[in-house]
Amino acid sequence: MPTYHYRCKSCDYDFTKQQSFTDDPITVCPECGKEQVRKVYSAVPIEFKGSGFYHTDKSK
Template identity: 80%
Template sequence: MPTYHYRCKNCGYDFTEEQSFDDDPITICPKCNEEQVRKVFSAVPIEFKGHGFYRTDGASGSSDSGK
């Protein structure tokens, strides 16, 4: 199950919660009980592995030397 990061705009409480894709987002803060909770989105790291991601990994048999 995915883990989501939430933050309350009222009291600043940060928390994470495992939820199914079918679950509704959390809107009420478990600390102050206000309806001020929002999901926190962050950049997802991407890691390229294998061949084909660099200029030097071009098609095999190519003798292009940067022309």
């Protein structure tokens, strides 16, 4: 199951939650109880391994 990062816009409470793809997103803050919670999106790191990714790996 994927883990989602949430933040409350009202009290700035940060938390993560494991949820299924079919679960509804969380909208109520567990800290203050207001409906100000939004998902936080961030970039996914990419790691290139093996040969063929760098210009020095090309055959001449």
